[in-house]
Amino acid sequence: MGLLTNRFQDNIIVEKLDKLLSWSRSTSPWFFQFGTACCAIEMMAAAASRHDMMRIGAIPRSSPRQADVMIVAGTVTMKMAIRVKKLYEQMADPKYVIAMGSCATSGGPYWQHGYHVLKGVDIVIPVDVYVPGCPPRPESLIEGMLKLQEQILQERPLTRKMA
Amino acid sequence: MYRDFGTVLLAALVAIVFVCVPLILQWLVAPSNKTAEKLQTYECGEVVEGSAWLQFNVRFYVVALIFLIFDVEVVFLFPWAVVFKDMGMVALVEMGIFLSILIVGLAYVWVKSDLDWIKRTVRYGTGRYQKIAMEQEK
Numbered sequence: 521m522g523l524l525t526n527r528f529q530d531n532i533i534v535e536k537l538d539k540l541l542s543w544s545r546s547t548s549p550w551f552f553q554f555g556t557a558c559c560a561i562e563m564m565a566a567a568a569s570r571h572d573m574m575r576i577g578a579i580p581r582s583s584p585r586q587a588d589v590m591i592v593a594g595t596v597t598m599k600m601a602i603r604v605k606k607l608y609e610q611m612a613d614p615k616y617v618i619a620m621g622s623c624a625t626s627g628g629p630y631w632q633h634g635y636h637v638l639k640g641v642d643i644v645i646p647v648d649v650y651v652p653g654c655p656p657r658p659e660s661l662i663e664g665m666l667k668l669q670e671q672i673l674q675e676r677p678l679t680r681k682m683a
Numbered sequence: 684m685y686r687d688f689g690t691v692l693l694a695a696l697v698a699i700v701f702v703c704v705p706l707i708l709q710w711l712v713a714p715s716n717k718t719a720e721k722l723q724t725y726e727c728g729e730v731v732e733g734s735a736w737l738q739f740n741v742r743f744y745v746v747a748l749i750f751l752i753f754d755v756e757v758v759f760l761f762p763w764a765v766v767f768k769d770m771g772m773v774a775l776v777e778m779g780i781f782l783s784i785l786i787v788g789l790a791y792v793w794v795k796s797d798l799d800w801i802k803r804t805v806r807y808g809t810g811r812y813q814k815i816a817m818e819q820e821k
Binding site: 584609612613614677 | 710711712714715716718720721723725727728729730
């Protein structure tokens with residue numbers, strides 16, 4: 521990890537710096553636009569002018585190197601799961617995952633007979649926020665993003681973790 | 684006069700500070716978790732295969748050269764178009780000479796059949812190759 525991460529005991533200065541860091545992280549969750557299926561249309565709508573996800577700091581990026589959040593938007597097939605895993609590994613730390621739609625959360629309509637569909641993307645990568653819906657409306661995705669921001673705000677990057 | 688150079692020095696110092704401060708900050712704060720998978724080349728999620736140092740077909744070299752000549756020609760044409768009104772006829776004639784030299788080059792390339800991807804091997808067929816040459820001309 522970095523030079524100063526998880527190094528300090530809890531005191532007022534570290535707490536304030538932690539708050540500053542996690543606040544700045546939470547207000548710029550650049551997301552990796554990873555549209556695997558029809559949920560991607562709703563993700564595009566969420567990023568476009570009517571819903572305008574950029575006003576909460578979420579900017580779509582095309583490369584995992586520049587992204588903080590991976591929005592897995594849609595059905596993940598078995599073939600794609602390998603790529604999902606690889607792309608997640610190639611993202612820079614700290615990284616978060618939003619599983620968008622019922623396919624990404626649980627397999628969705630393919631949960632019983634979809635021989636080729638991964639039953640939930642959390643089998644291959646750790647998921648922070650699940651957004652239900654088939655597909656979820658852009659408002660739901662924005663709600664998921666706000667939930668993720670709340671979660672990032674709780675983080676203490678500099679404080680030493682208790683064993 | 685020295686004060687003018689002082690401004691340049693100041694701008695250079697500000698530029699250096701602007702680059703160094705974020706670099707030092709990220710060195711202190713950013714988590715660095717380098718794994719073998721992360722350090723791989725990004726290939727849209729595919730596994731990297733082989734090296735990027737490949738052998739290219741030599742025919743690309745000729746295409747690149749021809750492209751470069753006419754690319755540079757355009758670079759010369761833009762400043763020429765700016766001063767064209769002031770210089771008048773002289774500019775027109777000069778550019779005409781320049782372009783005609785380039786067009787001679789293009790004609791040479793054309794005759795040598797470097798514009799074709801697959802070169803014609805039998806060109807002016809005589810003797811027993813005449814029939815093949817005639818068929819190719821069709």
